[in-house]
Amino acid sequence: MLKVENISFGYSSKEVVKNISFKANKGDYVAVIGESGCGKSTLLEIIYGLLHIEKGTIYWNNKKLLGPNFYLIPGEIFMKYLPQDFDLMPYITVEENIGKNISVLDGNRQQRIKELLEVVDMSSYLKTMVKNLSVGQKQRVAIAKVIAKEPEVLLLDEPFSHIDNFRKNKLRRSLFKYLKDKNILCIVATHDTTDALSFADEILVIKDGKVVAQNTPNKLYKNPNSAYVASFFNEINEIPCNLINLKTTSKKKMLLYPNQLKLIENSDLKVNIKSNFFKGSYYLIEADLKGKTIFFEHTSSLKEGNEVCLEIFKLQ
Numbered sequence: 019m020l021k022v023e024n025i026s027f028g029y030s031s032k033e034v035v036k037n038i039s040f041k042a043n044k045g046d047y048v049a050v051i052g053e054s055g056c057g058k059s060t061l062l063e064i065i066y067g068l069l070h071i072e073k074g075t076i077y078w079n080n081k082k083l084l085g086p087n088f089y090l091i092p093g094e095i096f097m098k099y100l101p102q103d104f105d106l107m108p109y110i111t112v113e114e115n116i117g118k119n120i121s122v123l124d125g126n127r128q129q130r131i132k133e134l135l136e137v138v139d140m141s142s143y144l145k146t147m148v149k150n151l152s153v154g155q156k157q158r159v160a161i162a163k164v165i166a167k168e169p170e171v172l173l174l175d176e177p178f179s180h181i182d183n184f185r186k187n188k189l190r191r192s193l194f195k196y197l198k199d200k201n202i203l204c205i206v207a208t209h210d211t212t213d214a215l216s217f218a219d220e221i222l223v224i225k226d227g228k229v230v231a232q233n234t235p236n237k238l239y240k241n242p243n244s245a246y247v248a249s250f251f252n253e254i255n256e257i258p259c260n261l262i263n264l265k266t267t268s269k270k271k272m273l274l275y276p277n278q279l280k281l282i283e284n285s286d287l288k289v290n291i292k293s294n295f296f297k298g299s300y301y302l303i304e305a306d307l308k309g310k311t312i313f314f315e316h317t318s319s320l321k322e323g324n325e326v327c328l329e330i331f332k333l334q
Contacts, residue, residue, distance in 0.1 A: 019041060019042070019043050019044075019077075019078075019079060019080075020041065020042045020043075020065075020076070020077070020078055020171060020203060021041050021075075021076070021077040021078075022038060022039055022040050022041070022065065022074070022076050023039050023074055023075050023076070023077070024037050024038070024039050024073065024074040024075075025037070025038050025039075025064060025071050025073065025074030025075070025076065026038075026071065026072075026073040026074055027060060027064055027069055027071050027073075033227060034057045034060050034227050035057045035060050035061055035064065035227050036057075036226070036227040036228045037073075037074070037228065038061060038074075038222075038224075038227075038228070038229050039074075039229075040220075040222060040229070040232060042203055042205065042220070043203065044170065044201045044202070044203050045197075045198055045201040045202065045203065046203050046204070046219045046220065047194060047197065047198075047203075047204045047205075047206070047217055047218050047219050047220075048203075048204070048205045048206070048218065048219065048220050048221075048222065049206050049208060049213055049214035049217075049218035049220070049221045049222070049235075050062075050205065050206065050207045050208070050221075050222045050224060051207075051208060051209070051211060051214055051221060051222070051223055051224070051250050052223060052224035052225055053225070054209075056224045056225055056226060056227065057224055057226075057227040058175070058207035058208075058224055059101070059102070059175050059207055061207070061224070062099060062173045062175055062205065062207055063099075064076070064085075065097075065171075065173060065205065066092075066093055066094060066097055066099040066173055067083060067084075067085050067086055067089070067092050067093050067094045067097075068086060068092050068093060068099075069085070069086065070085045070086050070087045071085060078094070078096070078170075078171070094171075096169060096170040096171060097169050097170070097171040097172070097173060098164045098165070098167060098169040098171075098172050098173070099164075099172075099173040099175075100160055100161065100164040100172075100173070100174050100175065100177060101175050102175050102176050102179065104156050104157060104159075104160035105160065105163075105164075106148050106156055106159060106160055106163070107148065108147070108148045108149035109147065109148075109149060110147070110148065111144070111145050111146060111147055111148070112135070112140065112143045112144055112145070112146050112148060112151070112159050113131055113144045113145060115148055115159060115163055116131050116134055116135070116159070116162050116163045116166050117131055117166075118163070119163055119164075119166035119167045120166050120167070130166070131144070131166075132144070134162040134163075134165065134166055135162055136192075137161075137162065137165070137192050137193060137196050138158040138159070138161050138162045138189060138192070138193070139158065139185060139188060139189060139192070140155065140158050140159060140162065143155065143159075153180045154180045154181045154182055154185070156180075157177070157178070157179070157180045157181055158181065158189065161174075161177055161189075161193065165193075165196070165197070165202070168200055168202065169202060170202065170203065171202070171203045171204075171205070172197065172202050172203065172204045172205070173204075173205050173206075174204065174205070174206045174207070175206075175207045176207060176208055176209065177193075177206060177208075178190065178208075178210060178213065179209075179210075187212075190212070190213060190216070190217060194217045206218075211250045211251050214235060214250075215235045215239060215251065216235075218235055219234070220232065220233065220234060220235075221233065221234070221235055221238050223238070223246075223247050223250065225246055230243070230244065230246065230247065231243055231244070231247045238251075239251050239333075240333045242254075242273060244273075245273055248273050248275070251275075252275045252276065252277075253275070253276050253302070253313045254273055254274070254275060255272075255273070255274045255275070255276070255279070255312045255313060255314075256271045256272075256273060257271060257272050257274060257307065257310070257312060258270070258271050258272075258310075259271070259272060261287075261307055261308055261310065262286075262287055262330065263286070272330075274330060275333075276302060276303075276313040276314045276315045277314075277315050277331075278330055278331050278332070278333065279312070279313075279314035279315070279328045279329070279330060279331070280314070280315075280328065280329050280331055281314070281316055281320075281326055281327070281328060281329075282327050282328065282329045283327065284327050285327040285328060285329050287307075287327060287328045287329065287330070288307075288325055288326070288327055288328075289305035289306060289307045289312065289314075289325070289326060289327075289328060290305060290306045290323065290324070290325050291303060291304075291305050291320045291321060291322050291323060291324050291325075291326065292304045292305055292306055292311070292322060293322065294319035294320060294322075296319070297315075300315045300316065300317060301315070301316050301317070301318060301319050301320075302314075302315060303315065303316050303319075303320055305326075314328060
């Protein structure tokens with residue numbers, strides 16, 4: 019088990035990671051999400067042992083991790099960390115890059131290289147020089163290389179940022195299944211909430227260096243504690259209660275996703291249509307609610323300027 023207890027860190031007097039705590043077990047996938055500059059990458063570097071902390075402690079299987087001040091070479095040997103800049107050698111082949119993380123004494127070395135390339139969908143590039151690959155292809159090779167040693171803990175920083183959307187979904191399914199099968203704890207810093215919602219066991223939401231929400235994807239999506247948290251999963255409407263229920267004077271705001279607002283024939287919640295955005299299986303409708311812009315979903319486009327009525331649906 020990995021235990022992170024009350025860790026804080028700053029490159030100067032200003033802390034960029036503030037009193038963060040969480041636990042994770044082997045085989046878990048923990049997604050760390052938050053806006054740029056919130057401290058996600060710094061958190062991974064602290065866990066791996068690249069940055070020394072004066073406040074807080076980190077344990078792996080009840081053994082305290084001491085950090086870079088106590089080792090000649092920073093980084094824990096049972097962990098692997100893939101930063102956003104890939105650690106690849108450009109003038110050797112894909113096969114040779116991955117092979118550097120597999121012992122020459124391993125009798126299944128060639129088979130393992132081929133297996134890893136299948137995981138990242140790069141089998142046909144075995145003998146290709148890395149310098150001849152696209153950025154997205156290099157990122158996939160870097161993922162294969164970093165999992166080649168089968169670490170106990172894998173830390174990934176925006177691992178799919180350069181990969182085409184049509185390949186990304188297949189790669190995510192393949193990679194996270196491989197890590198589960200190998201019982202590898204994976205912690206991913208990401209902007210892409212598909213990584214988190216569809217695959218993570220737990221999500222940490224960070225804002226200004228602090229964890230502001232922590233739960234399973236299902237619970238976090240259905241019960242966000244703020245608009246900041248909800249905004250990572252979808253468009254979010256912050257609607258004052260007195261605009262929804264004319265009988266109340268409360269200005270407390272409700273957080274509603276667009277799919278929680280449905281068109282009906284008659285209600286007190288009346289809006290004027292402003293714009294339509296085609297999303298494939300539905301339209302995202304932009305509307306005006308007494309001077310406030312809101313969004314809801316509908317099966318077809320609606321005429322701009324028309325007044326329609328909406329009803330709120332709770333998530334099940």
